[in-house]
Amino acid sequence: MEIMDRRELADFLRSRRERITPADVGLPAGPRRRTPGLRREEVAQLAFISTEYYTRLEQARAPRPSREVLAGLARALRLSDAERDHLHHLAGAPPGPPAGPSIEVRQSILDLLHRLPQAAAIVMSATYEVIAWNDLAAALLEDFSALLRHERNLVRRVFLPPHPLERRLYGLPDADAFARTAAHHLRAAAARYPDDPEVVGLVAELLSGSEEFAQLWASHDVHTEPTLRKTINHPLVGPITVNCDVLDITDRDQRVVIYTADPGSPSEEALRLLSVIGTQRMDVPG
Structure with missing residues (x-):
């Protein structure tokens, strides 16, 4: 296992979250949206993790995420293969082969x-x-x-x-x-x-x-x-x-x-x- 870089991981998650619009993942934009991209609770919902844990990840206060959590985050944030690998390295968990066949088409x-x-x-x-x-x-x-x-x-x-x-x-x-x-x-x-x-x-x-x-x-x-x-x-x-x-x-x-x-x-x-x-x-x- 590699060393987890909490601060870089937090910044990376935030940057990926802010680039995705609600429409990209089939969510309504809704009124009074103050943040660019998705809200933290929306990413957590898409990744099947708690909002509290995801918030702690972005605050660089969370323990090392499991591979299941990292896979959920990669799907929720629509990461490319290179970004998925980068996410794993930042979390201190070297990437392995994809768990399942990709259904995302370039x-x-x-x-x-x-x-x-x-x-x-x-x-x-x-x-x-x-x-x-x-x-x-x-x-x-x-x-x-x-x-x-x-x-x-x-x-x-x-x-x-x-x-x-x-x-x-x-x-x-x-x-x-x-x-x-x-x-x-x-x-x-x-x-x-x-x-x-x-x-x-x-x-x-x-x-x-x-x-x-x-x-x-x-x-x-x-x-x-x-x-x-x-x-x-x-x-x-x-x-x-x-x-x-x-x-x-x-x-x-x-x-x-x-x-x-x-x-x-x-x-x-x-x-x-x-x-x-x-x-x-x-x-x-x-």
């Missing part, structure tokens, strides 16, 4: 999704949770904004589908191949995040609810060949064949999946039609 990646108007694109976490998407992806696959967070997980979607078998995974004829790939990637993610309750819970849910997943899990395989081309049977416009390219975001353990159609193909025309249909029938944030 703004530059969100901007990239919007700059791909002729391509459907999503961002997935290490556990196949869809954490960002553009309008065309919502029209091609599903209106993710209308789903609860746990329903946006594609591993859960393929093994515990809420739809008829023919729509197991958006009508993909190779849904079985996707299932194998997803199970193998999830095993690797579970090894990277062995203490994350969401990862542990997801694996337990799949093991108890899907014999197919249980068999794949028992194989202990962690590598599969990528699928570079898919055909999606869309309920409105029919089959759409797309190229599937994956860009790894290694520092966040995330992947950007981009679906494009061959130029001049019927599938390209179908994507163009979907871009119009999608914007007319759903309101999907990027």
